[in-house]
Amino acid sequence: MKIKGILETGKLEEAISASSLDLERAGVLPNERIVFRLTFEEILLLFNEALDTGTCFVVHSKKQRGCYFLTLSIEGREADPFAMESPILKRLLDSTENKPKWEYRGGKNIVSFCFPLYNTLWNNISFAWKYVGKQRGILIMSTVIQLISVVLGVIAPVLSARIIVQSMNDNVRRVVAIAIVLAVVQLVKNFLLVISNKGYNKVVCETLSVLESDLVMGALRIRNKCLEERGSGLFIQRLTGDTVRMASGFGRIADMTAQAVNYIGILLAMLYINFWVFLLTLSLLIAESMIEIYRTRKLYADDRIFRSANEKFSGFVGEMIRGVKDVKQLGAEEAFCNEAKKRVGDANDKRLIMQGNNWTIKLVRWEVSELGSLIFITLLAVFMGRGIIPVSTLIVLYNYYMSLDVRAVTLAGEFLEYAKDFSLSVERVCAILHGPEFPKERFGDQEIKDPKGGISFEDVTFGYDLKDPVLKKRNVLEHFDLRISPGEMVAIVGKSGCGKTTVLNLLCRLYDPDKGRVSLDGTDIRSLTKASLRSAITVVNQNPYIFNMSVKDNLRIAKSDMTDEEMREVCRLASIDADIEKMSDGYDTIIGEGGVNLSGGQRQRLAIARSLLQDYRIIIFDEATSALDNVTQSEIQKAIDLIKKERTVILIAHRLSTVIHSDRILYMSDGRILDEGSHEELLEKCEPYRLLYQEEGV
Secondary structure, eight states, X not given: OEEEEESSHHHHHHHHHHHHHHHHHHTOOHHHHHHHHHHHHHHHHHHHHHSOTTOEEEEEEEEETTEEEEEEEEESSXXXXXXXXXXXXXXXXXXXXXXXEEEEETTEEEEEEEEEOSXXXXXXXXXXXXXXXGGHHHHHHXXXXXXXXXXXXXXXXXXXXXXXXXXXXXXXHHHHHHHHHHHHHHHHHHHHHHHHHHHHHHHHHHHHHHHHHHHHHHHHHBOHHHHHHHXXXXXXXXXXXXXXXXXXXXXXXXXXXXXXXXXXXXXXXXXXXOHHHHHHHHHHHHHHHHHHHHHHHHHHHHHHHHHHHHHHHHHHHHHHHHXXXXXXXXXXXXXXXXXXXXXXXXXXXXXXXXXXXXXHHHHHHHHHHHHHHHHHHHHHHHHHHTTSSOHHHHHHHHHHHHHHHHHHHHHHHHHHHHHHHHHHHHHHHHHHHHOTTSOBOOOOSBOOSSOOOOEXXXXXXXXXXXXXXXXXXXXXXXXXXXXXXXXXXXXXXXXXXXXXXXXXXXXXXXXXXXXXXXXXXTEEGGGBOHHHHHTTEEEEOSSOOOOSSBHHHHHHTTOTTOOHHHHHHHHHHTTOHHHHHHSTTXXXXXXXXXXXXXXXXXXXXXXXXXXXXXXXXXXEEESTTTTOOHHHHHHHHHHHHHHTTTSEXXXXXXXXXXXXXXXXXXXXETTEEEEEEOHHHHHHHOHHHHHHHHHHTO
């Protein structure tokens, strides 16, 4: 990419947009692109203020040694943008590790950006090759078998030409003999081709099984914040589309390589027959191949832009389908349709640009191909007219050329196109498993084999990330302290937005505090193993997700070796057993995606039963009784009273009627504990709590 312009508003905006788009085509990470765009814009504005209007600038970029380099050159006097007074630029530079560099050389101010690329071709191939695993032997054997079939394929045109020559000489015996040999060659070739393709299919299926399993596990390891920001559509597309292309990649590339060997064999045969015909054929193939290479490179860059836009549309549709009930209840169908049209329109616009460029370049190649065929046929006619080659040789050469002209060039394009597509799919899968744009949860190596359930927050400060790379954070908790003793039943109450759910998220390590620490039995939870932490704490949410399986299978998720007695006992404790017995198939009843066939209260009680199957020392109820009627809530309260004797119980609630029997109630406001005590104590000394209680009319 190379952009020239002068320091004026229109040209600056054009350079900023074009440079950002070029970074996206190159595969630079989204967060780095956002910071770059803002940084680049601020630097250009600083130069615009410091230098004369109309000063020329040039932006050019290149890939080299696994990095993407972008350089801005501006003529004029020396002006260091990083030495100018710009608080915005300073904040932007503090937010990135890939800081640009400035130098003054040859009468020009030169600002250089460097972005490491983790998705290089070699890295992608190495990553994909690991997944072939135990199937490598089958892949190699299939490739060898196909190469043998290729050799037989090179022989076939020669035999076909010999049949024509012998037919012209009225030699019936020779025609029949050659036809028999040709039939045998074709039969063996077809048999070997089937064997090799069966081998490729086995490699694809086995690789796909391992790959998809790893991708599911990789997605589950991604930090919760990243999952919330990226949406589910992205993961579904990569799991269903990119994994297939990646798994079939080596087989498809091996197949195309074998075809390429076939065409190389034909070229060598032409070289043996006539050097000048070979030279013309090779020149035409090189010319067409160069056009095809350009086409595939352009297609690869455009496809990256299209896939990014298409993922945004898919993610939006996924969110809309999951929340379709709310959409209808809000009467927001038109708004969602308009947004969907906008996103699909953007994706299709990029698809049209991609396909338009693709077909234009294809047209150029086709015209060159037709002109080349005319030149080739003319040359053969001249050679035959001068007696340089006989008719039989002309037929062989013509058959060879017809096998090469379109197919060989198309194969070159297909090979490059598929290689780029394969590399892009590998890159997208690898990003989920190992890429920095999808940061993974990290756990320590300390274990707690017998947790007691003691919890403490010590001087904790935490804020959620903002989209603005300058402002960055909005603190929800500041210098927050909390201690809960093992076996204590504690309620956290307060108005929406006060930080109750943030406390829960930090305790479960869905997020980590910016400062301070959260401890379990005196041990910082960041140093604990995943098993130690996740096996000690369970959460019953306000809107628990119930899977499209039977009641029994939904419970078995929590404990695979669950007995029928355990199943019925936890359902009894959660007051859901009577409802299940009334269902058509009892515990084998399929309850629909998201528990669509259950009421809100039934879903929550089933989730409570599911959480009771494992011996968790800490059970958190996050608004878990909000959808229950008073009778059911009373039954759940009894169940909680039964389990709290051995466990630490935390209730996060709006409804004060659900927490009044807690050992201790914490009233939160603006990210801090305003007051604490029993229900009676808070009614007496905490006015906000008393007002909340009176508003509820308990």
